[in-house]
Amino acid sequence: MNQFSFHFCKLCKELGGIHAAREFVWWYNGHPDCRNLAPDLTSTDTAVILGQGNVALDVARILLRPTMELAKTDIASHALAALEESSIRKVYLIGRRGPVQAACTAKELREVLGIKDISIQVKQADLVTTPADEVVMKNNRIRRRVYDLILKAASSGHSPPLPDQRELHLVFFRKPDRFLESKDRSGHVAGVLLEETTLQGDDLGKQIAVGNGVFEEISCGLVLKSIGFKSVAIDGLPFDHDKGIVPNVGGRVLADSSTDFPQYETGLYVCGWLKRGPTGIIGTNLYCAEETVASLSEDIERGVLTSNSAKPGRGGLLQLLDRRNIRVLQFHDWERIDTEEKRGGNLKNKPREKLATWEELLQVASK
Incomplete structure (x- = not known):
């Protein structure tokens, strides 16, 4: 890269x-709010995805999978x-940590690695594990499976790629520092500056x-930015700002999470x-919801949840x-949409x- 062709830009919105990977996913899944996103896929041969979770993998899969299959x-x-x-x-x-810490699950990783006729590129140095990594993989089968899949893909990939072959580069131990703006195409991204990282932590596998x-x-x-999500606090509810969650046990909201004996907010649940x-x-979401509903049902049976006044329920919501x-x-409106789409x-x-x-959806729903 010619260092004189670019200048640094930290404000990506300029x-x-x-784009946010979430918006890109909505775009190719037909969400009306992102129908007009119009990502430019013709002016470059290279895309950088920041993050290695399931959303990042899904985006990579869409960009690399043959369109005959997507059709x-x-x-x-x-x-x-x-x-x-x-x-x-x-x-x-791009992942800021190593293959052992990649946030994806094995099923989603297997799908993107299984795309036909792509070259998988991974630096061999990034595959070297530490004692802390071994602890993580010993205690977490998903992390072991993810690492083994990456290791297998790296050993069977083409190096260098064949002519006209599409390439998936799994880059570890790098974090974005800033974006680079093209002087030839003012106002448009032309690159990403990455900083190498090392992991620091303890022998229990907690590494940053x-x-x-x-x-x-x-x-x-x-x-495409896919670097995580963090919930925001809700007025009147306790909130753990470090974890980005409402403190809870089995879905029951905790009034005070600092004590050894849980004190619950009666009638408040989270999932x-x-x-x-x-x-x-x-x-995971299904299991999570079932656990919360089970807690709620148990509290009803034990008489923890009582009310002396009638609740408006569905009618009040409407x-x-x-x-x-x-x-x-x-529901019958949705069924019309479902039938028309099929x-x-x-x-x-x-x-x-x-x-x-939205116009198409509402028009069909109103038939």
Whole structure:
């Protein structure tokens, strides 16, 4: 990279070509709020994804998977059309820690590593484990499986890549320092400056990534940020700002988490990321919700939850939404949407053709 072709820019919102991975996922899944995201996939052959969680892997999979295969899925048509014209051939997945600490799960990693005809590139030095890493893998089967998959992919990958072969680079022990702006294309990202990291921690496997002052640049024209999510506090509820969760035991909200004997907020329960942090997949959320409901049911049976006054329930909720002029779609409205999307998909030999604007969705729901 010619150091005179770029200048540093820390304010990513000022540069084109940088998007939240969440918005990119909504774009190719047909979410109406991101229908017009229009990521530029034709002006560069390289995309950098910051993060190595399941969302980051899903984004990489979409960018690298042959569009002939994507056409058979329920991907939004506007996204498929853009991907068919895509010039992206190299995707870098950047992680601030090592392969043992990668935040993805084995199933999602296996899917992206299994894409046909791609070259998997991993630096051999990044695969060396420490005693702390071994402790993590001994106590966590998911982390062991993820590491073994990466190790296997690295040993079987092509080096160097074959001509015209798409490339997936798994980059570890790097953290973004700043974005680089192109002078040839003012206002657009042209690269990412990364700082090397080392892990510091104890023998129990608790390790954090610390920059060591050594930097390198990756040229790219597309950056997707997938570096985590943190819940925000809700007025009136206790909140652990370090963990980004409402303190709880089994979904029961704790009034005071500093004592050895839990004191609960009667009638308050929590589930999802606000309960456990941004981890897991759909199955994890199902288990999480079941645990909270089980706690609630147990409290009802034990008489912990009592009320001397009738609650408005569903009717009260509908009245509140009506006062706020919020339109409510019933289940039968959704069924109309579902039927129409499946009908459209059947015409194109795909599971469904998604309605990707609010106007289309509401029009079909009102039929």
